[in-house]
Amino acid sequence: MAPTLFDHDAKPGDLIEIHRETYEHWAIYIGGNEVVHLIPPTNTREGLGALGELFTLFDSSRAQVRRQKIWEVVNSSRFEINNHLDDKYQPREPHVIVREACQMVDRELMYNVVTHNCEHFVTELRYGKSESRQVQTAAVIGGVAAAGVAIAVLGAALFSGLRKDDRERRNHK
Structure with missing residues (x-):
């Protein structure tokens, strides 16, 4: 079978960094080509493209935890596995990360682009430490x-x- 855009070597508990035009979005891989991620409401600045997306991030105070197929989240963006804090913190056990991520699905959480964004969310799950x-x-x-x-x-x-x-x-x- 030929490789596709969404072939990856992600393992449950890995952090997925998605390169958007104006920022990086983060998700946590839970297996089965699915990720869990924290995302503010979308389409509030419809028609403004990447700039509208960025405005939404700064304008939101609440976000929802979603479970989606990786390609639905990545869309046409470039992405990579990036467990960037493994050199600083010991990752938690993958089954614990996945269980806690799945328990958070559909919850609405506080969101702040500086203090509690999607990267803070996934690093808290992987390392037990919230960092961006x-x-x-x-x-x-x-x-x-x-x-x-x-x-x-x-x-x-x-x-x-x-x-x-x-x-x-x-x-x-």
Whole structure:
């Protein structure tokens, strides 16, 4: 049988990272080509494409836990198995991860893009620790950008001061 787009080596309890246009969506593989994931309401910004999807993420305070076939969630996006915190935390037993994920299906949970998003949800299931490297990376990038702006402002102020001093020296000669 020829490989298909959805052939994968995922094992129950693995984290699936789905690369959307503007963000990464996360799900947990439970076997049988199914995943469990946390997703805010959809189509609230219909017609805006990826930007509308991003607005929905920032605008939502509640999300639903869903169990779906992997290809329904992935659609045409690229995805990979990414157990990115295995070097930091010991993964829980796969049967425990799957059992707890399945018990959460159809529940409505609090959602916050910074403190409790889909990545927090799946890392809590896999490791017993809620963490989002996506949020941490965004915070670092935001901090670097803010530092860059501060340096630019400081540089402009220093340059302006030097020019003023230079003009004053020329006027006093």
